[in-house]
Amino acid sequence: MKTQHIPITSEAGEYDRKKAHYQADKVAKDYDSFRWSSSSRRWSNKRKLLAISKAIAFASSMGYAIHNAIDIPCGTGRIIPLLFSKNIQVTGSDLSHEMMQVARVKVRDSSLSNGFVRCDAEKLPFADCSFDSIFSIRFLFHLPADVRRRALKEMARISRRWVIVDYRHKYTMKYRLNRLKGKLGLANKQYNRVSTQDITEDFQKAGLQLVKIFPTFPLFSDKWVILAQKIK
Ligand SMILES: C[S@@+](CC[C@H](N)C(=O)[O-])C[C@H]1O[C@@H](n2cnc3c(N)ncnc32)[C@H](O)[C@@H]1O
Numbered sequence: 001m002k003t004q005h006i007p008i009t010s011e012a013g014e015y016d017r018k019k020a021h022y023q024a025d026k027v028a029k030d031y032d033s034f035r036w037s038s039s040s041r042r043w044s045n046k047r048k049l050l051a052i053s054k055a056i057a058f059a060s061s062m063g064y065a066i067h068n069a070i071d072i073p074c075g076t077g078r079i080i081p082l083l084f085s086k087n088i089q090v091t092g093s094d095l096s097h098e099m100m101q102v103a104r105v106k107v108r109d110s111s112l113s114n115g116f117v118r119c120d121a122e123k124l125p126f127a128d129c130s131f132d133s134i135f136s137i138r139f140l141f142h143l144p145a146d147v148r149r150r151a152l153k154e155m156a157r158i159s160r161r162w163v164i165v166d167y168r169h170k171y172t173m174k175y176r177l178n179r180l181k182g183k184l185g186l187a188n189k190q191y192n193r194v195s196t197q198d199i200t201e202d203f204q205k206a207g208l209q210l211v212k213i214f215p216t217f218p219l220f221s222d223k224w225v226i227l228a229q230k231i232k
Helices: 012-021 026-037 039-061 080-083 097-107 144-157 172-184 195-204
Strands: 068-071 089-094 111-117 131-136 159-167 206-217 223-230
Touching: 026 097, 039 080, 039 131, 039 159, 039 206, 039 223, 080 089, 080 097, 080 223, 089 159, 097 111, 111 172, 131 144, 144 195, 195 206
Parallel strands: 068 089, 068 131, 089 111, 131 159
Antiparallel strands: 159 223, 206 223
């Protein structure tokens, strides 16, 4: 039987439970086959990777190309092959040793891998300005707001210029319907989504500035990949 992968929710207790969830061999080993099990999930992943590619190209067009980066949390290494294909040296990091073990196998033969560091995104063991860019995908929007802001601040601190993250925004019909159902007591689960103002505030508190939003799909998707830069 496949292991269930429930996303980290925005409540602190649930977040702690999910941190523990990913530190299990079975969860790590089953992660990729679960995550990419359907064609719609694979398609959504393709769109996400495309949006990340656009953010990398845009950063380069602004005169500061990304040569080295850290992926926090790297999980099973989902975006690392994409970063390698752009000739970016990558350090992988995650709280879960088990998830990184799966990622390690994927990067084994690449001279672009700078290895893996186990750490907590809230307290990163790297000096200020260590990397051209931080990549943080499928992570921040699952966190409680206070944790999210601490993690973003750490990412800004260790970046020389760029921070590339994804968020789930509230400008979709699906979100509005969910709110309405919530008010009528009909929703099983209330979505936690952010506005552009929320993101701008998060970034300001971390010492970052929003540069450009790359929607993973222009019309229906609630996912944005965002390029942010450090405020000098
Ligand atoms: C849904 S996975 C996303 C991983 C990857 N970025 C991706 O797109 O597939 C979430 C990951 O966050 C890691 N994680 C959770 N809390 C963390 C924390 N405080 N610091 C570092 N990693 C954390 C988990 O171990 C897990 O590997």
